[in-house]
Amino acid sequence: MAIVHHRTVRIDDHEIFYREAGPADAPVFLLLHGYPSSSHMFRHLIPALADRYRVIAPDHIGFGRSSAPSVEDFTYTFDALTAVTRRFLDAVGVSRFTMYVHDYGAPIGWRLALADPDSVEGVVTQNGNAYEEGFVPEFWAPIWNYAADPSESNAAALLPATERAAVEWQYTHGVPDATTVDPDAWEHDIALLARPGNNRAQLALFGDYVTNRQMYPEVHDWLRTSQVPVLAVWGKNDEIFGPAGAETFSQDSANTRVELLDGGHFLLESHFDDVVRLIRDWRGGF
Numbered sequence: 001m002a003i004v005h006h007r008t009v010r011i012d013d014h015e016i017f018y019r020e021a022g023p024a025d026a027p028v029f030l031l032l033h034g035y036p037s038s039s040h041m042f043r044h045l046i047p048a049l050a051d052r053y054r055v056i057a058p059d060h061i062g063f064g065r066s067s068a069p070s071v072e073d074f075t076y077t078f079d080a081l082t083a084v085t086r087r088f089l090d091a092v093g094v095s096r097f098t099m100y101v102h103d104y105g106a107p108i109g110w111r112l113a114l115a116d117p118d119s120v121e122g123v124v125t126q127n128g129n130a131y132e133e134g135f136v137p138e139f140w141a142p143i144w145n146y147a148a149d150p151s152e153s154n155a156a157a158l159l160p161a162t163e164r165a166a167v168e169w170q171y172t173h174g175v176p177d178a179t180t181v182d183p184d185a186w187e188h189d190i191a192l193l194a195r196p197g198n199n200r201a202q203l204a205l206f207g208d209y210v211t212n213r214q215m216y217p218e219v220h221d222w223l224r225t226s227q228v229p230v231l232a233v234w235g236k237n238d239e240i241f242g243p244a245g246a247e248t249f250s251q252d253s254a255n256t257r258v259e260l261l262d263g264g265h266f267l268l269e270s271h272f273d274d275v276v277r278l279i280r281d282w283r284g285g286f
Contacts, residue, residue, distance in 0.1 A: 078108060096119050181266070
């Protein structure tokens, strides 16, 4: 098995934790995690790809083992998270990459691509949305409400999303056999989300998510003009980003391959071997 390194790099006043494996001169696979997880969600994928790629998976600010400054000390927006990620890539010497984006990792990845289209060689989007069709209305209604009116009552409706029941649900919903999901995954997230003041940081990102929705037309233009290869591999039972979110990528990129698997939001937990097989087959085609 490949050796995985666990490292930190300092960006401004913040420590960015990341996992890295594979040859230093190999093509780069950049893994961008979603909410409420961290690079921990890629703990099995990193060594599985490291025979062919330099695999790098950072923890976003406020997540995992990276710094979690207060909302007074850091502006929790997707623009800000992307700016840190861009500086992180400079620090570790990465200028071109294939990216694997999940959930929050998608809007960060889209911003990286829009800022430097030539840097992106391919996209694996695993329940990483870029289309209105992907939003499951019942899940997103309280987030849109909070973005429009960040009142105490609308905030109170969202705060349970940072608590145990909601985090565990994200891992187990839509999975035919929930015993295939490692409980350590959600326990890891719950422990790190509980850092003092972190719920306010997460509320800020919930409120800022509307900016990702507003950016989608630019992402579609980028997909059409670049025709970057896309693998949309999706847990089709996801009640956050539905399967239409995967299928719609084909509207803008003729180089899109869509694979819907019988899983939920955290597909790597229940369908790891399938995802690895699909990535290897897809990536071998270009």
